[in-house]
Amino acid sequence: MSVTLGTTTSAVAIDDVSVRFQSKRTEVTAIQQVSLDVAPGEFVSIVGPSGCGKSTLLKLVSGLLKPSSGSVTLLGEEVRGPRHDIGFVFQRAALLEWRSARRNILLQAEMRGMNPAEAGKRADELIEMTGLSGFENALPHELSGGMQQRVALCRALLHQPRVLLMDEPFGALDALTREQMNVELHRVWRETGTTVLLVTHSIAESVYLANRVIVLTQRPAVVKEVIDVDLPSERDYSETMARPAFSSVTAHIRDLLGAVTGHD
Amino acid sequence: MKPVSGDRWRGVIERAWRPAALLVACLAIWHLITVTGLVEAYLVPSPGKTFDLLVDKWSYLWGHTWVTTYETILGFVIAGVLGVLMAVAMVYSRTIESTAYPILLFAQVIPKIAIAPLFVVWLGFGFEPKVIVAVLMAFFPVVISTVTGLKSVDTEMLELAATMGGGPVKTFVKIRFPAALPHLFAGLKVAVTLAVTGAVVGEFVGSNEGLGYVILQANGNMDTPMLFAGLIVISLVGILLFLLLDLAEQLMLPWHASRRGAAVTTLLAKGGS
Numbered sequence: 246m247s248v249t250l251g252t253t254t255s256a257v258a259i260d261d262v263s264v265r266f267q268s269k270r271t272e273v274t275a276i277q278q279v280s281l282d283v284a285p286g287e288f289v290s291i292v293g294p295s296g297c298g299k300s301t302l303l304k305l306v307s308g309l310l311k312p313s314s315g316s317v318t319l320l321g322e323e324v325r326g327p328r329h330d331i332g333f334v335f336q337r338a339a340l341l342e343w344r345s346a347r348r349n350i351l352l353q354a355e356m357r358g359m360n361p362a363e364a365g366k367r368a369d370e371l372i373e374m375t376g377l378s379g380f381e382n383a384l385p386h387e388l389s390g391g392m393q394q395r396v397a398l399c400r401a402l403l404h405q406p407r408v409l410l411m412d413e414p415f416g417a418l419d420a421l422t423r424e425q426m427n428v429e430l431h432r433v434w435r436e437t438g439t440t441v442l443l444v445t446h447s448i449a450e451s452v453y454l455a456n457r458v459i460v461l462t463q464r465p466a467v468v469k470e471v472i473d474v475d476l477p478s479e480r481d482y483s484e485t486m487a488r489p490a491f492s493s494v495t496a497h498i499r500d501l502l503g504a505v506t507g508h509d
Numbered sequence: 510m511k512p513v514s515g516d517r518w519r520g521v522i523e524r525a526w527r528p529a530a531l532l533v534a535c536l537a538i539w540h541l542i543t544v545t546g547l548v549e550a551y552l553v554p555s556p557g558k559t560f561d562l563l564v565d566k567w568s569y570l571w572g573h574t575w576v577t578t579y580e581t582i583l584g585f586v587i588a589g590v591l592g593v594l595m596a597v598a599m600v601y602s603r604t605i606e607s608t609a610y611p612i613l614l615f616a617q618v619i620p621k622i623a624i625a626p627l628f629v630v631w632l633g634f635g636f637e638p639k640v641i642v643a644v645l646m647a648f649f650p651v652v653i654s655t656v657t658g659l660k661s662v663d664t665e666m667l668e669l670a671a672t673m674g675g676g677p678v679k680t681f682v683k684i685r686f687p688a689a690l691p692h693l694f695a696g697l698k699v700a701v702t703l704a705v706t707g708a709v710v711g712e713f714v715g716s717n718e719g720l721g722y723v724i725l726q727a728n729g730n731m732d733t734p735m736l737f738a739g740l741i742v743i744s745l746v747g748i749l750l751f752l753l754l755d756l757a758e759q760l761m762l763p764w765h766a767s768r769r770g771a772a773v774t775t776l777l778a779k780g781g782s
């Protein structure tokens with residue numbers, strides 16, 4: 246899949262990528278010949294059985310991992326090492342426990358040498374937007390799981406990355422907080438126009454948030470199906486859940502995953 | 510933020526009374542042993558006699574205490590600085606780690622008391638051999654704890670740092686080193702008590718001042734009260750240095766101390782918690 250420079254450049258282009266992990270005796274193929282194109286501003290969810298290679302896929306895009314074969318192109322430039330033009334959110338918030346919420350967010354700015362005044366202003370905006378106001382100075386262990394994850398999200402958005410990678414960011418949250426976070430993330434995405442790759446185990450979450458859902462198979466992961474989500478781009482949560490289009494898509498994905506995990 | 514606590518002094522008393530009671534009990538047993546004549550007075554002096562001596566010979570003991578404390582602190586600081594540098598080198602370089610570890614282990618298992626005379630031969634009767642023995646004693650725990658601390662950082666945190674593009678120096682200063690501090694402090698606390706031992710061992714081998722010298726002299730003169738007094742003062746020096754480090758830890762790592770539970774200074778500084 247060749248990528249041409251210009252306005253039509255894909256934000257993320259994964260071209261025929263395979264990843265093999267070599268351990269002492271065995272060789273594990275995590276990903277096999279996966280190709281995927283993500284348009285700028287698109288929200289793509291990735292679902293698949295546990296251990297199939299979803300995290301591996303995100304690490305490839307961020308350059309934290311090199312493919313065994315094939316190539317990954319991010320924002321028109323081939324990925325050769327860790328990339329700095331992305332934001333990354335992990336399943337665990339991964340906050341520095343000696344830093345307050347606000348200073349955890351500002352770590353991003355300090356590492357990048359951003360202008361402190363501007364970064365501070367931006368951090369305050371993000372804190373406001375994600376409902377963390379009043380907890381700026383709280384240490385991570387004084388925050389709830391949902392709040393910690395919001396801090397991680399703010400940190401990933403501070404430098405206004407054009408691509409946001411999220412690896413099961415809400416997996417540790419209770420159902421209600423998770424819904425709230427979904428609504429917030431949806432709003433953030435609409436407001437910022439960031440390209441998002443979201444790995445999730447929740448089918449509802451994957452459909453509610455995305456333009457497209459990629460269903461991966463059991464390891465070695467290949468793309469089982471790409472599903473276009475035909476829902477209005479502004480989505481009220483409960484209204485969306487009630488739409489027939491929503492339930493048919495989620496049912497279809499559930500079938501696919503059931504079929505994937507059911508056999509072998 | 511801590512859960513709301515009650516009256517500070519009531520908290521201190523609630524926590525301090527058990528160790529205090531144990532101390533009093535030990536003193537009482539010691540006293541009883543000597544009073545009943547169970548053990549001859551020239552073997553174990555009574556607590557009263559020992560304390561009288563501590564008061565009488567105050568200025569004599571103080572001078573020697575200062576010498577030992579000076580050697581201890583110097584040895585501890587040198588071991589701390591060298592130990593941290595060594596640990597950093599070992600964590601960032603496989604080659605250095607694999608090269609240095611065996612030698613480090615060898616230097617650790619060698620009995621310090623056995624090599625101390627060598628330093629006296631080389632460096633004479635001044636403070637240098639004592640400081641070196643103190644350094645040798647304190648070095649190992651600092652290295653081990655710092656290595657453990659530096660390696661304890663989340664891989665996810667380091668991956669995140671890689672996507673932030675700050676480079677290795679910023680990653681070390683802002684993430685790795687602060688994350689290692691709780692382990693480092695644990696190592697430093699062990700190290701400081703070992704440094705006291707090191708200094709005293711150095712004084713045993715060849716010296717004309719310091720608490721080790723005081724004890725050796727008292728031993729030669731069968732002056733058991735002085736011997737006991739020396740032991741008590743050495744212990745007090747070790748405890749005091751330990752508490753100072755504990756306090757430094759509280760001040761530098763409040764985020765950690767608040768979750769670690771009660772250490773002695775937590776108890777004194779915060780009362781109930």
Ligand SMILES: Nc1ncnc2c1ncn2[C@@H]1O[C@H](COP(=O)(O)OP(=O)(O)OP(=O)(O)O)[C@@H](O)[C@H]1O
Binds near residue numbers: 293
């Ligand atoms: N560093 C590694 N060395 C060896 N094998 C690895 C490594 N990282 C991942 N794997 C293997 O690759 C496969 C895919 O791992 P990955 O973490 O991408 O799965 P995942 O889809 O994110 O799973 P989950 O949904 O449980 O998070 C797994 O079978 C795993 O054992």
Ligand SMILES: [Mg+2]
Binds near residue numbers: 299301
């Ligand atoms: Mg994963």
